[in-house]
Amino acid sequence: xxxxxxxxxxxxxxxxxxxxxxxxxxxxxxxxxxxxxxxxxxxxxxxxxxxxxxxxxxxxxxxxxxxxxxxxxxxxxxxxxxxxxxxxxxxxxxxxxxxxxxxxxxxxxxxxxxxxxxxxxxxxxxxxxxxxxxxxxxxxxxxxxxxxxxxxxxxxxxxxxxxxxxxxxxxxxxxxxxxxxxxxxxxxxxxxxxxxxxxxxxxxxxxxxxxxxxxxxxxxxxxxxxxxxxxxxxxxxxxxxxxxxxxxxxxxxxxxxxxxxxxxxxxxxxxxxxxxxxxxxxxxxxxxxxxxxxxxxxxxxxxxxxxxxxxxxxxxxxxxxxxxxxxxxxxxxxxxxxxxxxxxxxxxxxxxxxxxxxxxxxxxxxxxxxxxxxxxxxxxxxxxxxxxxxxxxxxxxxxxxxxxxxxxxxxxxxxxxxxxxxxxxxxxxxxxxxxxxxxxxxxxxxxxxxxxxxxxxxxxxxxxxxxxxxxxxxxxxxxxxxxxxxxxxxxxxxxxxxxxxxxxxxxxxxxxxxxxxxxxxxxxxxxxxxxxxxxxxxxxxxxxxxxxxxxxxxxxxxxxxxxxxxxxxxxxx
RNA sequence: GCCCCGGUAGCUCAGCGGAUAGAGCAGCCGCCUUCUAAGCGGCCGGUCACAGGUUCGAUUCCUGUCCGGGGCACCA
Numbered sequence: 096x097x098x099x100x101x102x103x104x105x106x107x108x109x110x111x112x113x114x115x116x117x118x119x120x121x122x123x124x125x126x127x128x129x130x131x132x133x134x135x136x137x138x139x140x141x142x143x144x145x146x147x148x149x150x151x152x153x154x155x156x157x158x159x160x161x162x163x164x165x166x167x168x169x170x171x172x173x174x175x176x177x178x179x180x181x182x183x184x185x186x187x188x189x190x191x192x193x194x195x196x197x198x199x200x201x202x203x204x205x206x207x208x209x210x211x212x213x214x215x216x217x218x219x220x221x222x223x224x225x226x227x228x229x230x231x232x233x234x235x236x237x238x239x240x241x242x243x244x245x246x247x248x249x250x251x252x253x254x255x256x257x258x259x260x261x262x263x264x265x266x267x268x269x270x271x272x273x274x275x276x277x278x279x280x281x282x283x284x285x286x287x288x289x290x291x292x293x294x295x296x297x298x299x300x301x302x303x304x305x306x307x308x309x310x311x312x313x314x315x316x317x318x319x320x321x322x323x324x325x326x327x328x329x330x331x332x333x334x335x336x337x338x339x340x341x342x343x344x345x346x347x348x349x350x351x352x353x354x355x356x357x358x359x360x361x362x363x364x365x366x367x368x369x370x371x372x373x374x375x376x377x378x379x380x381x382x383x384x385x386x387x388x389x390x391x392x393x394x395x396x397x398x399x400x401x402x403x404x405x406x407x408x409x410x411x412x413x414x415x416x417x418x419x420x421x422x423x424x425x426x427x428x429x430x431x432x433x434x435x436x437x438x439x440x441x442x443x444x445x446x447x448x449x450x451x452x453x454x455x456x457x458x459x460x461x462x463x464x465x466x467x468x469x470x471x472x473x474x475x476x477x478x479x480x481x482x483x484x485x486x487x488x489x490x491x492x493x494x495x496x497x498x499x500x501x502x503x504x505x506x507x508x509x510x511x512x513x514x515x516x517x518x519x520x521x522x523x524x525x526x527x528x529x530x531x532x533x534x535x536x537x538x539x540x541x542x543x544x545x546x547x548x549x550x551x552x553x554x555x556x557x558x559x560x561x562x563x564x565x566x567x568x569x570x571x572x573x574x575x576x577x578x579x580x581x582x583x584x585x586x587x588x589x590x591x592x593x594x595x596x597x598x599x600x601x602x603x604x605x606x607x608x609x610x611x612x613x614x615x616x617x618x619x620x621x622x623x624x625x626x627x628x629x630x631x632x633x634x635x636x637x638x639x640x641x642x643x644x645x646x647x648x649x650x651x652x653x654x655x656x657x658x659x660x661x662x663x664x665x666x667x668x
Numbered sequence: 669g670c671c672c673c674g675g676u677a678g679c680u681c682a683g684c685g686g687a688u689a690g691a692g693c694a695g696c697c698g699c700c701u702u703c704u705a706a707g708c709g710g711c712c713g714g715u716c717a718c719a720g721g722u723u724c725g726a727u728u729c730c731u732g733u734c735c736g737g738g739g740c741a742c743c744a
Contacts, residue, residue, distance in 0.1 A: 517693090
């Protein structure tokens with residue numbers, strides 16, 4: 096990465112300055128090198144001198160001057176100067192920047208890789224929607240976030256597993272079975288009521304009808320309890336299949352669909368409660384078994400096993416995480432949860448700690464909820480009444496690419512407002528089309544060059560020399576492309592895939608500016624034709640831009656089309 | 669009452685210790701004989717909720733207040 100290169104040079108400068116006595120022997124702070132906000136402040140800037148001022152007891156600008164003088168000889172930096180209160184602004188050598196393009200093209204996709212993970216195993220668990228409803232829009236947000244995060248980690252040297260937890264056990268499953276049974280009976284013309292704590296939505300009513308039509312009255316022979324269990328199992332399988340279809344529609348694929356029931360079946364839940372007991376984190380009162388999470392800093396204790404003998408979700412969740420860390424041996428686990436689960440974070444952390452796992456190995460990303468608007472009004476969400484907007488409908492309306500991009504275009508902690516009408520009406524104005532269009536342009540130029548047999552060989556030029564690239568728009572594009580590995584690195588380190596959508600848009604903007612200012616292919620009669628060597632070098636630049644655009648779209652989960660045809664408006668009556 | 673996340677341009681949102689706070693959309697004005705105008709240039713638009721504090725420096729960190737969302741079950 097470019098900034099590492101610069102960082103090394105600065106380190107060398109500081110060491111040299113200390114050796115010669117120009118700077119006192121103080122320990123260096125961590126050197127941060129980043130692109131400044133304003134282009135006139137150079138390609139990269141560092142506040143090293145400012146950070147050093149206090150310990151060195153010298154004026155920042157003086158330190159900056161010394162550092163610049165002490166920079167070792169190199170072919171990277173064209174110019175470094177003191178600016179503002181003591182920043183060091185750095186301008187890269189254009190020849191060096193251009194030469195890096197060949198690196199991008201030669202290394203292919205490997206040029207974005209980094210080794211943060213060092214081959215360690217990480218699991219990203221996301222979506223894990225309860226099998227009592229279709230996926231709603233919030234699941235789309237979790238899907239886009241989790242999948243792109245997994246992509247980022249994979250690029251950063253982690254061995255990644257994508258997991259979806261199927262909550263096919265516990266009290267809600269009972270309510271699901273009761274609900275389905277009631278709907279099933281109703282469909283067959285028998286009197287039945289969905290219980291108060293059941294699911295009253297249209298979706299399960301239809302599922303009950305479907306099952307009634309398929310199974311006839313054979314379920315009625317089972318008796319109530321057996322019927323509830325049987326129907327619950329049937330319903331779970333159908334609903335999970337629908338969830339899977341929704342994920343497929345978004346281009347999200349999981350490595351494992353983990354069944355909670357398996358934990359119960361294999362005695363892992365009971366074993367986990369026993370382990371907690373051995374470690375002294377269990378107390379019994381009011382007929383229930385409690386997890387003493389207050390001992391680990393949580394705000395209150397929580398029930399592990401209810402007084403009716405049934406383990407609650409917390410016992411299952413701790414067992415589940417023990418399974419991830421201990422049995423399956425993940426170094427790190429990342430859970431993506433909606434804001435409605437925010438209250439569970441502290442007890443999950445406490446639970447992991449109680450079973451002897453360093454809680455820092457568990458990261459829980461909370462994304463805020465998605466608010467839907469239709470016709471300018473908030474669509475009220477209620478699982479009880481079943482008035483939800485299904486993810487499948489959103490994908491249908493807006494399209495997979497726009498969905499993925501839109502869901503990822505905000506940081507997880509900000510609430511998202513999804514105006515369905517607007518998203519539909521303005522889909523052509525959606526930023527995703529802008530980025531895709533830029534990619535299509537790169538493809539178009541390269542294709543045209545191929546069709547016309549344009550190549551350095553055809554011109555008798557030999558290998559293209561990117562050092563001829565000198566135009567500001569060319570260099571701006573080249574410099575920006577070189578930032579991509581840095582963006583990937585930071586987004587992975589911070590677990591913030593939404594940065595990629597902003598990078599993609601900015602790259603598209605810079606590419607379009609280049610496209611406007613710098614003609615790539617000779618047209619045979621235009622006075623603006625570039626000389627052939629420039630044309631050849633620009634083709635290399637376009638190829639590099641295409642590679643980066645296609646790559647970032649891939650990480651986001653959006654297709655990179657080679658052609659985009661505008662749908663002509665019908666203007667004739 | 670307690671806990672979590674927000675409050676930045678008309679709208680949706682980035683930025684989150686540094687140099688004149690950004691983008692998209694909306695609005696206004698221009699640009700198609702030239703590699704796709706789903707494009708490009710320009711203009712308009714901000715007390716970064718409010719009040720204190722820490723700092724050489726705060727939209728960014730801390731405390732408090734107000735506003736919006738979510739959570740505080742022997743549901744998950």
